[in-house]
Amino acid sequence: xxxxxxxxxxxxxxxxxxxxxxxxxxxxxxxxxxxxxxxxxxxxxxxxxxxxxxxxxxxxxxxxxxxxxxxxxxxxxxxxxxxxxxxxxxxxxxxxxxxxxxxxxxxxxxxxxxxx
Amino acid sequence: xxxxxxxxxxxxxxxxxxxxxxxxxxxxxxxxxxxxxxxxxxxxxxxxxxxxxxxxxxxxxxxxxxxxxxxxxxxxxxxxxxxxxxxxxxxxxxxxxxxxxxxxxxxxxxxxxx
Numbered sequence: 001x002x003x004x005x006x007x008x009x010x011x012x013x014x015x016x017x018x019x020x021x022x023x024x025x026x027x028x029x030x031x032x033x034x035x036x037x038x039x040x041x042x043x044x045x046x047x048x049x050x051x052x053x054x055x056x057x058x059x060x061x062x063x064x065x066x067x068x069x070x071x072x073x074x075x076x077x078x079x080x081x082x083x084x085x086x087x088x089x090x091x092x093x094x095x096x097x098x099x100x101x102x103x104x105x106x107x108x109x110x111x112x113x114x115x116x
Numbered sequence: 117x118x119x120x121x122x123x124x125x126x127x128x129x130x131x132x133x134x135x136x137x138x139x140x141x142x143x144x145x146x147x148x149x150x151x152x153x154x155x156x157x158x159x160x161x162x163x164x165x166x167x168x169x170x171x172x173x174x175x176x177x178x179x180x181x182x183x184x185x186x187x188x189x190x191x192x193x194x195x196x197x198x199x200x201x202x203x204x205x206x207x208x209x210x211x212x213x214x215x216x217x218x219x220x221x222x223x224x225x226x227x228x229x230x
Contacts, residue, residue: 004158032217034218036221041223042223042224043120043206043221043222043223043224044159044206044208044221045221046218046219046220049218089158089159093217102147102210102212102217102219103149103161103164103174104149104159104161104208104217104219106158106159106160107158108156108157108158109156109158109159
């Protein structure tokens, strides 16, 4: 079945440091890929997404590129802020059509803490 | 603004009690999902529903049931709560239109079973 593997955390950085959170996946077909973020005490919010190979998703300074050849979707940010402290989840979705209903498969989550 | 609400943010129950977790969405979405979130395990799908009165088992349905009598409401039921069901429960909804099936999440219910 489908699976998503994220780098083990937690990750602790100083403000303005460069961030990479690795994500690799196993799936049949051509899934869509997502990064979700969960701020303390809240539900998950979509951070960015990519629907096909070589697509780059971006939002709030975060970027991730859909790499089919390496089955990866690594999250990057050039300069993190204290307000980026959260849990980050990589996820994939099969298509919404047919009987799949677009279910999401999540990685285990990576806790990011940014210090001033 | 899209909205998924859950009936409680925090809930404490005793072993053996019947527990109802309610989720309501105002986006007229066809699909609704229940997940549990545990440290180191990410989110795991318990049940989902693609239409009123329709339901499908997810990856970990044992010990849970669901009900969807109206399109906007999806309930998760713990028939006889056990301590290993202590967890964060997240509800989500989505629409099957288009290829990208973004899910919208509620704030979560942290359930403690004593």
